[in-house]
Amino acid sequence: MSSHTIAVHLPDGSVREVPAGTTPLDIANSISPRLAAASVVARLTPVTAAAQATPAGEGQESEASMYAAEQAGAPRLVDLSTPLTEDTRLELVTEKDTEALKVVRHSAAHVLATAVLELFPETKLGHGPATDAGFFYDFYREKPFTPEDLAAIEAKMAEVVARDEKFVHEFEPREKALAEFERDGDFMKTHFVTRFTEPGSEVSFYRNGKFVDFCRGPHVPSTARVKAFKVTNLAGAYWLGDEKNPQLQRVYGTAFFSKKEMDEHFARLEEAARRDHRVLGKQLDLFSIQDLAGAGLIFWHPKGAMIRKIMEDWMREECLRRGYQLVYTPHVARVNLWQTSGHEGFYAGNMFTPMELDDAMYRMKPMNCPFHILIYKNSPKSYRDLPARYAELGNVYRYERSGTMHGLLRVRGFTQDDAHIFCMPSQIESEVAACIDFAEAVLHTFGFKEFKVELSTWDPNDRAHYAGSDENWNLAIRSLDNVLKAKGIPYKTIAGEAAFYGPKIDVKLVDVLGRLWQLSTVQFDFNLPARFELEYVGEDGERHQPVMVHRALFGSVERFFGVLIEHYAGAFPLWLAPVQIGLVPISERHAEYAAKVEAELKAASFRVETDLRNEKMNAKIRDFANQKTPYILVFGDKEAAAGAVSVRTRGKGDQGSMPLADFIAKAKELVASQSTEL
């Protein structure tokens, strides 16, 4: 076997001739023991394919990338102990590589499973992958784990790590492995082996100490390389994600290369918790959810309502500027309407149950589309009327299951900044381009610098599943494609992700913590124009069916507001702050000057609050600061005499005294430019 030598190409361009059977670890050791110690796994690229550089094109990423390791010629990760049998490019993957962290986490999941089986031998194993934030392992057992069990599991994991057990890659004939899993009642492992391996093949296992798991690997060399880990929480998860299946115990944990990195991770989580819009919503008195009224129903308090008013005013103005027409429609409609739209059939499960009135059954609207369609249909339309763009901040109500609500982000009653564009096929591309422009304007105006775009298209192999003509689908997808390309916006195409009624573009914004939020969406609808028999008379005098584009940019005003709160951690830019300026008279004898300052600021359209309480100035400053008020103006005898104010800027502290008129001019400028700076 090791009779011949192979060529191993290293990243520095050097080539080593070594006997076949040499491992990456051997090579690492021969370079330097420190490199060997720092290496986690190895990345192999066949020399033949490596000649052509892999085109890492934007928009190329797809579901298939998950299986990239399976493709011939693509790089793959292997254990450091894997014998090399042919010429290859070799890269030793150290802790600097993001792939390496996933390997550590996956190995940590094995350590977790090892610990669980030692403590609770009756447990059946599901699977244990690495995730973006850590790892989990699914277990099945009659009795759920308790928080105390988790602590015991974590302690046992530390023992497994201390034992420094080698991860050994082993193979077993598939049928033998299956027989053993079936004998032991390991129904989940049986499923995975059956599903992911070929009959007659050798099945891959990893062993550490007495623990063996069906696994493709790769793994770190030994359990001691799982240096920093923590079991974080416990949750239920359905077997195969189907709620009809038994519920598993999913134990979550996370792992890092070092304690320091793990501490930073938990510090980030704390930062996210500090920004939690539900907590800030209470602290800043922005909104509430009332038990007496019901879950998922939002009460906007005066300060939250002020921000909402500013958002809505901006949105309506912008719609008018961009050629939309504003409409208002009811919150309920007869069931007949929902039958015509089809919602009664395919969306009923997400709708509030019908209510009976004397003349008919009614339902709350879950979407605005049918209403806008009725407006369109109310009078005959000519091609001269198109595109018709109807916009509404429409309140919709959807039945969300009780466990799924989440603050402002997932609710039962919400407001969509909804618009429907009825146009001719020839107008599609310019309309889509305008929508994308608008979406960018929304994000930039509200202070988001980054976003990601996804194009969801159909699965042409499943044609029967989709409404609308091939012609329309192709035209729509092509125009969505064209617009994104023309604008140079990087995007990801996801085939088969479109709704049955049309393709769509989703815009996900990235907040200051790097989290993704799905908000804006631009969707084609080939279904409703047909159901409602929409038409317009063309230049040719014939009747045609218009194309309908549905778009929401905030997505939902509630959700957008929730994301805004977290993005700014409650410290809103001046133009959005519910109270822009807090006035702090130093003692009661300055109340008169306070009234004068307040009047001048209000005359300049600022939102002002004066603290006339019999409190020390420090307490007043503190209270305004805790409310994240952008500007606090302090004044006493000196300022009153000079017609000045002492300006304290949020995040910057005392800026010294300046004439009130100067402050007003500066603040006006910041509001006008919707600045995020103070």
Added chain:
RNA sequence: GCCGACGUAGCUCAGCUGGUAGAGCAGCUGAUUCGUAAUCAGCAGGUCGUCAGUUCAAGUCUGACCGUCGGCUCCA
């Protein structure tokens, strides 16, 4: 909806193995009139999520329901 945890004054939280509730902040009253992140004192605030049950006795134990949180699933 499902699994797990939780629900005590407006807010944040104490209350051990059952013996009819506490603190800080906020609020109110009074004193203090203050120069850049909490002045002092006093007063008032709760049928301990709801409804049943066990018990001589329930915030504490049991059950159901409502809600919240972490997930699953789903989605704007």
